[in-house]
Amino acid sequence: MKLKWNRLSLSLLLVMFLVLVAVLFYGDQYILTTVKEQAEQSTSLVDQQKTLMATYPPEGNILQEYEENYEETWDYLPEGEKVNQEMVALEKAAKKENITLNQITRTGEPQLLEDIGNSYMKSVYQVDITSEKIADMQNLLDNLLDFERIWNVYAFSFQKNGENNYQGSFTFELFYHVENTTAEKE
Incomplete structure (x- = not known):
């Protein structure tokens, strides 16, 4: 089968090319941009969570710190009225x-x-x-x-x-x- 190039086939090829360019342009503009923004928001949220985790110690360390503070205040608030x-x-x-x-x-x-x-x-x-x-x-x-x-x-x-x-x-x-x-x- 041999392809014949005529005006109609060139017009169709040009229209298909323009539709493809339009789909790529508008797809990037409306679909990929929102996906990129969501990805950036997720990345910044993960970075904030990592910063918080680095700033505040895990629960075990907090519990140990509270117990140490409690032992320091034991003289101030003794067990029983005394x-x-x-x-x-x-x-x-x-x-x-x-x-x-x-x-x-x-x-x-x-x-x-x-x-x-x-x-x-x-x-x-x-x-x-x-x-x-x-x-x-x-x-x-x-x-x-x-x-x-x-x-x-x-x-x-x-x-x-x-x-x-x-x-x-x-x-x-x-x-x-x-x-x-x-x-x-x-």
Whole structure:
């Protein structure tokens, strides 16, 4: 079979060539461009994920870091209330500042700290004191805030009784950790 070149075959060949060029041009413009953009977005997302993975350690390392931080704060939030130890420390600090402790009372039952979990509690105490100087009372409060364990002193008042005598009181909170079973019972 022999192919004859005439006007019609040349016109068809030219039309087919133009259709092929148009398909390549518009295919590149509308199909390949969107595919390339999606590929670039995927590449940038993968790069961001790799950066995040390099920046933040895996979960095992995070857990170990949290456990180390927990052990560091153990003195600040001991297991159980251990109020006796704190009252002995309070008494020593009061003697050092020439302050007489008249009365120490718990103002209520221990309270659960719900905002940070079911295993943390606090107890509130009120202390009545007498001293010859106001500065001694203030020094006592400063010393309490410097203790290793967390003392939150949120109320302090005093009044003058006589010529050289001041009477005061302050309220403080002690925070501590309890086992989940103990916290759930209360």
